Amino acid sequence: MTNSELDTIDRRILDQLQRNGRISNVELAGLVGLSPSPCLRRVRDLEDVGVIDRYAAILDQGAAGFSLSVFVQVTLERQIEAALEAFERVIAERPEVMECYLMTGDADYLLRIVVPDVAAYETFLKNHLIRIQGISSIKSSFALNRVKYETALPLNDEALTGTSSARRND
Numbered sequence: 001m002t003n004s005e006l007d008t009i010d011r012r013i014l015d016q017l018q019r020n021g022r023i024s025n026v027e028l029a030g031l032v033g034l035s036p037s038p039c040l041r042r043v044r045d046l047e048d049v050g051v052i053d054r055y056a057a058i059l060d061q062g063a064a065g066f067s068l069s070v071f072v073q074v075t076l077e078r079q080i081e082a083a084l085e086a087f088e089r090v091i092a093e094r095p096e097v098m099e100c101y102l103m104t105g106d107a108d109y110l111l112r113i114v115v116p117d118v119a120a121y122e123t124f125l126k127n128h129l130i131r132i133q134g135i136s137s138i139k140s141s142f143a144l145n146r147v148k149y150e151t152a153l154p155l156n157d158e159a160l161t162g163t164s165s166a167r168r169n170d
Helices: 008-019 025-032 036-048 081-092 118-127 157-161
Strands: 068-076 097-102 109-115 135-142
Touching (some): 008 036, 068 081, 118 135
Antiparallel strands (some): 068 135
16 A cells, blocks of 8 residues: 555544554544544554554653764765675664665765764774774764654645645745
8 A cells, every 4th residue: 555545534544643653443533533443444454554564652862861863874885785785784783773774875874873972872883883894984973953853754635745735925
């Protein structure tokens, strides 16, 4: 099921679940305009096809003791399948790595690392990251302030079409 196959009710259900994954089915049904049985059936269908990947509690990073976010650009010596797979396998095992993306552009990978402090990042860097075979360069950027952080996908029509409902006064 793709985003274009989601109807308005599915998007309402997903929007509400992204806001509160612990909402009761009865309350969810009321918010999206369904009775409980069809609502539950739709949620189960969304889970079965993989649109709903999992449910999780979203922690406050700083309150949980991980006040430092580091964005790391990694360039490999060679961009061959074996090198990419080896790097990804090692990175997938590191709990400090919150996100890892294979990129276009100057760097091969962009990672988001969370650690308690600079000393913990230095330990991660020295004991894990620089020991991965095939890395040619590592560039670290420390986040000073998180301006925006969302976990909910933008399921409204404006986000899906890239248009704004606001009129311009030219």
